Amino acid sequence: xxxxxxxxxxxxxxxxxxxxxxxxxxxxxxxxxxxxxxxxxxxxxxxxxxxxxxxxxxxxxxxxxxxxxxxxxxxxxxxxxxxxxxxxxxxxxxxxxxxxxxxxxxxxxxxxxxxxxxxxxxxxxxxxxxxxxxxxxxxxxxxxxxxxxxxxxxxxxxxxxxxxxxxxxxxxxxxxxxxxxxxxxxxxxxxxxxxxxxxxxxxxxxxxxxxxxxxxxxxxxxxxxxxxxxxxxxxxxxxxxxxxxxxxxxxxxxxxxxxxxxxxxxxxxxxxxxxxxxxxxxxxxxxxxxxxxxxxxxxxxxxxxxxxxxxxxxxxxxxxxxxxxxxxxxxxxxxxxxxxxxxxxxxxxxxxxxxxxxxxxxxxxxxxxxxxxxxxxxxxxxxxx
Numbered sequence: 418x419x420x421x422x423x424x425x426x427x428x429x430x431x432x433x434x435x436x437x438x439x440x441x442x443x444x445x446x447x448x449x450x451x452x453x454x455x456x457x458x459x460x461x462x463x464x465x466x467x468x469x470x471x472x473x474x475x476x477x478x479x480x481x482x483x484x485x486x487x488x489x490x491x492x493x494x495x496x497x498x499x500x501x502x503x504x505x506x507x508x509x510x511x512x513x514x515x516x517x518x519x520x521x522x523x524x525x526x527x528x529x530x531x532x533x534x535x536x537x538x539x540x541x542x543x544x545x546x547x548x549x550x551x552x553x554x555x556x557x558x559x560x561x562x563x564x565x566x567x568x569x570x571x572x573x574x575x576x577x578x579x580x581x582x583x584x585x586x587x588x589x590x591x592x593x594x595x596x597x598x599x600x601x602x603x604x605x606x607x608x609x610x611x612x613x614x615x616x617x618x619x620x621x622x623x624x625x626x627x628x629x630x631x632x633x634x635x636x637x638x639x640x641x642x643x644x645x646x647x648x649x650x651x652x653x654x655x656x657x658x659x660x661x662x663x664x665x666x667x668x669x670x671x672x673x674x675x676x677x678x679x680x681x682x683x684x685x686x687x688x689x690x691x692x693x694x695x696x697x698x699x700x701x702x703x704x705x706x707x708x709x710x711x712x713x714x715x716x717x718x719x720x721x722x723x724x725x726x727x728x729x730x731x732x733x734x735x736x737x738x739x740x741x742x743x744x745x746x747x748x749x750x751x752x753x754x755x756x757x758x759x760x761x762x763x764x765x766x767x768x769x770x771x772x773x774x775x776x777x778x779x780x781x782x783x784x785x786x787x788x789x790x791x792x793x794x795x796x797x798x799x800x801x802x
């Protein structure tokens with residue numbers, strides 16, 4: 418029997434639960450006879466159990482000590498010692514196994530550097546790194562210190578990978594953007610689309626002429642994610658025809674800011690799932706005014722919108738061109754950020770009603786084709802030797 422190991426070193430209690438559980442379910446559907454083992458921090462392992470069923474047959478393991486070894490990549494010498502402990506942990510877990518795949522669900526610079534060096538001694542099977550938001554984050558801020566820049570994630574990423582290692586993009590558009598940025602990475606990155614699970618069971622609220630259109634920003638408030646652009650829209654365009662909601666948390670950068678321009682203000686802390694779902698069902702359009710760095714990130718907000726069949730207003734970036742070409746428009750799309758305000762101001766009740774059904778039809782198709790059962794064939798074709 419072959420084994421698949423999926424390690425997530427960095428995700429804390431609630432981070433990446435939808436992806437990790439969807440990825441595990443898709444792997445199970447792709448390889449029904451394989452042993453699949455997921456290893457992560459204790460709080461994350463406890464929480465992911467709610468997303469997995471007995472029939473998924475996923476073995477869950479707690480990786481002791483992962484919680485205090487992370488986020489040390491700013492200090493190259495000390496981080497090398499800390500990161501090597503992960504290699505030893507992985508070696509201990511996989512010893513004696515016939516590996517099909519070793520997958521790592523998020524790495525920082527020190528971890529990447531260490532696994533690139535020692536990965537071939539761990540296994541000759543494919544070693545995959547899931548590309549979450551690491552690369553996009555380097556576009557938001559990067560140290561001016563030349564030593565830190567030499568050792569940071571972006572520099573390590575651009576140096577390429579050993580032969581049996583690959584990056585995993587969660588959207589085809591991200592793979593394209595990465596290859597455009599670093600052409601030498603062609604052949605070192607594959608796309609395994611982000612699965613969707615746990616669809617909402619109750620109906621969304623229907624927009625009626627007697628109330629304003631509700632535009633929403635969802636997730637943690639972040640400049641890279643476009644929160645400041647969304648706040649500017651609320652300041653300029655709130656009136657009897659438009660409301661602006663923030664469904665998510667303030668984040669550290671905006672903890673003390675004024676949010677009075679929003680009909681629904683962000684929470685001080687993490688929103689519980691039932692609160693998040695309840696509010697999301699009440700809005701009409703999700704606005705995603707992403708900055709450039711988001712071309713390299715699979716947006717959880719976009720996927721939440723798809724899950725809840727909410728039309729999306731965003732830029733026709735590389736992230737969404739493939740989705741647009743494959744399925745059609747899933748909301749009011751614009752060519753660049755400068756057109757977002759015009760699009761919000763120009764969307765009337767009548768215009769929404771005219772296009773809403775076609776947008777939702779597209780969102781339903783995207784959602785259906787992101788089910789683990791549907792994605793399994795593509796995963797199997799990509800991952801099987």
